[in-house]
Amino acid sequence: MELLWLWIVLGAAVLILLFVWATxxxxxxxxxxxxEAWADIGAQLKRRNxxxxxxxxxxxxxxxxxxxxxxxxxxxxKAVAAAVESGNVRDAAESEVSFGKAIQGMRMISEAYPxxxxxxxxxxxxxxxxxxxxxxxAARRFYNGGVREYNIKITIFPNNLFASILKFxxxxxxxxxxxxxxxxxxxxxxxxxxx
Numbered sequence: 143m144e145l146l147w148l149w150i151v152l153g154a155a156v157l158i159l160l161f162v163w164a165t166x167x168x169x170x171x172x173x174x175x176x177x178e179a180w181a182d183i184g185a186q187l188k189r190r191n192x193x194x195x196x197x198x199x200x201x202x203x204x205x206x207x208x209x210x211x212x213x214x215x216x217x218x219x220k221a222v223a224a225a226v227e228s229g230n231v232r233d234a235a236e237s238e239v240s241f242g243k244a245i246q247g248m249r250m251i252s253e254a255y256p257x258x259x260x261x262x263x264x265x266x267x268x269x270x271x272x273x274x275x276x277x278x279x280a281a282r283r284f285y286n287g288g289v290r291e292y293n294i295k296i297t298i299f300p301n302n303l304f305a306s307i308l309k310f311x312x313x314x315x316x317x318x319x320x321x322x323x324x325x326x327x328x329x330x331x332x333x334x335x336x337x
Contacts, residue, residue: 166304197268222241
């Protein structure tokens with residue numbers, strides 16, 4: 143009879159160890175997917191920042207007295223780059239809101255200079271930026287999907303017992319609620335970057 147209890151206890155211990163092992167591996171896999179998605183967001187934001195640097199150079203050739211708007215735009219680009227580099231999701235989302243306001247200033251400049259809007263380099267950069275914005279949005283959705291799946295996994299029972307022991311904490315979603323504040327003053331027909 144004692145041997146039967148020993149086998150039951152050993153069997154239960156093995157099952158618990160297998161469950162912990164499977165939970166750990168799935169959490170690591172999800173965490174790596176989230177890190178990969180974050181890296182993709184960073185790469186797309188860097189790509190956009192590089193293109194926007196070229197756009198600013200193009201605009202400067204046409205506008206000599208719009209330095210204040212161009213400086214704000216450049217500062218916003220730097221803030222986005224620094225926030226992504228830091229890895230802080232909240233800072234990156236907040237800097238994106240500031241960046242959106244700076245883009246509004248660039249739109250005003252382009253409306254004031256018809257020759258600028260006709261420039262082939264400017265038009266090509268505009269198309270590339272719109273494409274990159276779509277890629278950033280897709281990367282954000284992938285990131286948030288991974289974070290949501292991960293956060294659910296670490297909060298459901300019995301995973302929550304082992305996740306805290308194994309030092310897996312909740313990850314932060316890329317919150318787009320701040321973008322609603324930015325959109326309040328925008329013309330709804332201007333949903334893409336048009337210069």
